[in-house]
Amino acid sequence: EIVLTQSPGTLSLSPGERATLSCRASQGVSSSYVAWYQQKPGQAPRLLIYGASSRATGIPDRFSGSGSGADLTLTISRLEPEDSAVYYCQYYGSSPMYTFGQGTKLEIK
Amino acid sequence: EVLLVESGGGLVKPGGSLRLSCSASGFTFINAWMSWVRQAPGKGLEWVGRIKNKADGGTTDYPAPVKGRFTISRDDSKNTVYLQMNNLKTEDTALYYCTTCGGYDLRYWGQGTLVAVSS
Numbered sequence: 001e002i003v004l005t006q007s008p009g010t011l012s013l014s015p016g017e018r019a020t021l022s023c024r025a026s027q028g029v030s031s032s033y034v035a036w037y038q039q040k041p042g043q044a045p046r047l048l049i050y051g052a053s054s055r056a057t058g059i060p061d062r063f064s065g066s067g068s069g070a071d072l073t074l075t076i077s078r079l080e081p082e083d084s085a086v087y088y089c090q091y092y093g094s095s096p097m098y099t100f101g102q103g104t105k106l107e108i109k
Numbered sequence: 110e111v112l113l114v115e116s117g118g119g120l121v122k123p124g125g126s127l128r129l130s131c132s133a134s135g136f137t138f139i140n141a142w143m144s145w146v147r148q149a150p151g152k153g154l155e156w157v158g159r160i161k162n163k164a165d166g167g168t169t170d171y172p173a174p175v176k177g178r179f180t181i182s183r184d185d186s187k188n189t190v191y192l193q194m195n196n197l198k199t200e201d202t203a204l205y206y207c208t209t210c211g212g213y214d215l216r217y218w219g220q221g222t223l224v225a226v227s228s
Contacts, residue, residue, distance in 0.1 A: 035214035037154075044206055044218040045146075045154065051212070088154055092213035096172035098144070098156035 002026050002093050004101035012107040019076040021104045023089035028069045033092040036065055036074045039103075040085045048087075049074065076106075084108045111135040113207045113219030120225045121197055129192040129222055131207030136217075138188040139163070142210035145181065145192045147203035148221075155203075159210060160190060175201075197226045 003026040013019055023034075031052035037045040047056040049065035052072060062080075067073045076083055089101040117129040131143070144159040158171040160181040169181050180193040190207060202225050208215040 033213045035211075037215075044220050045215075046218070047211070047214055047216055050214040050216075056216070090154075090214065096156055097159060097170055098146070098215065100154040100156070102153050 001095060002029060002091055002099055004089055004091055004099055006087075006089060006101035006104045008104060009102075010105045010107065012109060013079055014109045015079050015081060017079050019079055019083070019106055021074040021076075021087050021106070023067075023072040023074070023101050025070040025072070025091060029072075029091055029093075031068050031072070034065070034067075034072050035090045035092075036063075037088045037090065038085045039088065045088065079108055081108050111209065111217040113209070113217060115205060115207050115219045115222035118205065118222035118224045120227065122228055123197060123199055123226055125197050125226070126193070126195045127197065127224060129194070129205055129207075129224070131190045131192075131219060133188045133190070133207075133209075136209070139185045143181075143183065143190040144208045144210050144215055145179075145190075146206045146208055146215065146218075147201075147224075148206070149200075149203040152203075156215075157205070158192070194224070197224075199226050202226045 005024045007022045034052040036049040039045040053065045064075045086103045091099045112134045114132045142161050145157045158181045160169045178196045183190045204221040206221045207219040209217045
């Protein structure tokens with residue numbers, strides 16, 4: 001079973017800055033099977049990135065995904081106040097089928 | 110516009126049962142693979158099962174914590190997917206989301222329905 005560990009737990013940045021969120025897998029994974037989600041308070045999660053680097057419909061190009069092997073990264077350039085949220089990485093495997101990281105909380109000062 | 114609306118949540122005693130429903134619109138439901146994901150209060154996301162479309166066999170998959178207790182089914186005539194939960198435990202308390210399955214991701218999400226298991 002693959003375990004995803006996200007860091008940092010909480011990230012506090014100012015508008016206009018760049019955020020780098022890490023997701024480390026317990027073993028090497030196929031980047032095709034990695035996705036990222038954004039969850040704002042009181043809302044359902046929303047798909048941001050799939051296949052490690054493809055943006056979902058309607059997601060601005062400030063959001064980008066990268067990485068390979070066991071290290072995946074979500075980068076948000078030019079932070080805006082509405083980017084305050086918890087971000088989850090997810091891997092599609094065999095058992096369990098969908099595994100999530102524990103989340104990174106991004107605070108915009 | 111894709112719309113997923115969950116219903117059926119509520120308060121149930123340990124050992125009890127509950128059936129959640131998810132009504133779908135805005136896409137071709139008969140072709141869709143569907144999943145359920147839950148989120149315990151203040152916690153992260155946990156996948157609880159998936160059902161394929163009938164053309165791909167209509168089979169289901171579950172993670173270990175719910176296998177044998179939870180059953181997913183679908184009624185394509187009603188554009189609805191169900192989650193039958195039996196022998197509920199306090200640790201099943203969560204907000205339950207219905208999602209569509211993309212290639213290897215969970216593409217669209219409903220707003221969730223709350224299940225509380227308590228005596």
